[in-house]
Amino acid sequence: MIDSILTWTVQRRLASIDHFRQHPHEVQARVLQELLLKARATEWGQRYGFADAPNAAEFARRVPISSYEALYPAIERVLRGEPDVLWPGRVQWFAKSSGTTNARSKFIPVTREALHECHYRAGRDMTALATALYPENRVLAGKTLSLGGTHAPNPFRPDEADSRVGDVSAVIMQNLPSWAEYLRTPPLELALLDEWEEKIERIARHVLTVDVSVLAGVPTWMIVLLRRVTELAGASNITEVWPNLSLFLHGAVAFGPYRELFRQLIPSEQMSYLEIYNASEGYLALQDQRGSEDLLLLLDHGIYYEFMPLDQFDAEHPQAVPLDQVELGKTYALVLSTNAGLWRYSIGDTVRFTSLAPYRIRITGRTKHFLNAFGEEVVIENADAAIAAACRATGTTVRDYTAAPIYFDASAASRGGHQWLIEFSQPPQQPERFTAVLDQKLRELNSDYDAKRHRNLALEPPMLTVASTGTFTRWLASKGKLGGQHKVPRLSNSREIIEEVLRQV
Missing domain, CATH: 3.30.300 (GMP Synthetase; Chain A, domain 3)
Known part of the structure; x- marks a missing residue:
């Protein structure tokens, strides 16, 4: 009964997904207007005239595209507790990322709106699509085993117990609504351990007797955990431990190199795989079709998208195009304006469009992570x-x-x-x-x-x-x-x- 109620609840999101599939430009225009009006009284809103809710072209003319380095002085003020800089109010949570564009850590604000209207809404979308795509697997019947990072006090506000920084997975996990926390394992005290060898060992022992039906996490660390669970159980493969295991929700790295290894670890015909594109900056896309690796761009989650063509990556004043001007097969750098207070922020990821109706993408790499020492342009x-x-x-x-x-x-x-x-x-x-x-x-x-x-x-x-x-x-x-x-x-x-x-x- 609980399985049926949860399935019905999350599948109510399917109508919203269909709406932005069919009306992408209208939805994105509305998202931009909502963001601008919400932030009109902030420092950035006043600087760039958000109060008159400029259209997409005027917004792009007024607000420059920013790298993390360019935006950091404003982010640091937010980290230190200053309100109304990029987004209304004070921000308490920050996603800390090592980044792959430079060596130092990045701190991305995670507002209440970003948590609830982006990450959690997309989590419901992910669950709704999984239950719709794989109804035979009853993915909500068991527990979702999720591997994430950890969080720690905000180093800029060490005396404030409620201001924290950490991996985006840990930020999300710590703030999960009760319905989502009910679905997952292990308990938070294990999931958020910061010492990874201890974490893997303790989680492996805890989940030995749990009915796990879904895995969620980064493939590299999930492999380590599955091997340890199999070893502790004295099993030949993981399906002997978890016979109802049927879905892996994976992200962070491309799955292609790991696919065969997972087939060996989980030799089950009922096993399915669903890729998600969840970054510190927001939940951006996910698979919505069986048998396709294309990712549906999520358009009503508090993120306004622009796309920077390859020839603009190193331009002094780079230009980007809105969604209605992208072309199939071209590589673009993602530029986001979000309900976390990021404005025309180039996150460093590159994507290629595989479909324009609806808008689907594939992740192709990073703006600074490709092989081009000799003009070969390997992404x-x-x-x-x-x-x-x-x-x-x-x-x-x-x-x-x-x-x-x-x-x-x-x-x-x-x-x-x-x-x-x-x-x-x-x-x-x-x-x-x-x-x-x-x-x-x-x-x-x-x-x-x-x-x-x-x-x-x-x-x-x-x-x-x-x-x-x-x-x-x-x-x-x-x-x-x-x-x-x-x-x-x-x-x-x-x-x-x-x-x-x-x-x-």
Whole structure:
């Protein structure tokens, strides 16, 4: 009965999802007007004239696109407790992200509106779509095992117990409404532990006897937990422990390289997978179709979207287009204005549109995380697909990887290349075959890479370096980034990251 009531409750969101699918431009126009009017009395609202509710074109003309660095002076004032700077009132919660555009932590305000009208509303959408797409799985019948990070006192207001910073997953978990908390496991005192080795061990022991039907979290850490649970139970695979397990809600990293590994860990025909795109800045998109990896852009969740074309990334005064001007197949950087008080904020992620009716996207990478040392323009989407193809061809799976350029040396015959540092669950028996398939798939996917690889004129074949088990975990630990939303940067145009990781091999 509880299962049926919960299913009926969350599926009421399906009508709202259908509405913004069918009326995307009207919905986005309304969201922009609501944001501007809500923030009209703030410092930014007064500076840029939000009170007269400018239309999209005038809003873009008045307000500059901001990076985190440009917006940080205002965010720091919010962190210190100053009210009415970017959003009405004082903000108590902040999502702390290591970021992948620079080394220092980012602090993203999480307002009450952002929690309830963005993250939690999207959580209901996710649950509604999961129950509609997979009715045979009864995903609400058991518990959702969610892995998240932790939170700590706000370092700018250490004496205020109710002002906290942490991984966005921890911020969301700590503030969950009662209906959502009822659905999940483990209890908060375990879920929010900050020491990841202890957290994995204690959670694994706790959930041994829980009826888990859904998993939610980052694939890399979920793998560690599933292996430990299986080991503690003395089982051959996780379905012997949780026979009703039927869905994995995953995000933060591309799932392609992990797909085969999860098939091995969960050899069940009833198992389904649903990708979510949930960032510190907001809950942005999720899968809404069976058998498709495209993500539906969420348009009525307090976020107004703009899209910056590739040729604007490094412009002195970058320009972005609204939703009704995007084109299929083009790569854009996301620019968001949100109910957390972020105004025309470039979050650093890039996406490509796969559908315009409704608007669906795929995440292609980061504005500063791609391989383009030699004009090859390899983005993360290319890299993940090539890694997945090489895994299929050689019967192996990848735990983690990073790639960087091999630059020209003084030799007249020297050419550039890419070094791929990969940690496998089991190294391929034919590493040369893995490298050859990786190279060939990249050539198929990326014409710029293919041109540079033609007859080895500008790029040598990829160089594969096999990392020992635990290499990337040791590197993350050395940087104080173990667990939570922290992840290994996949691609870089410098060798700084790969050299640091190589020292852990």
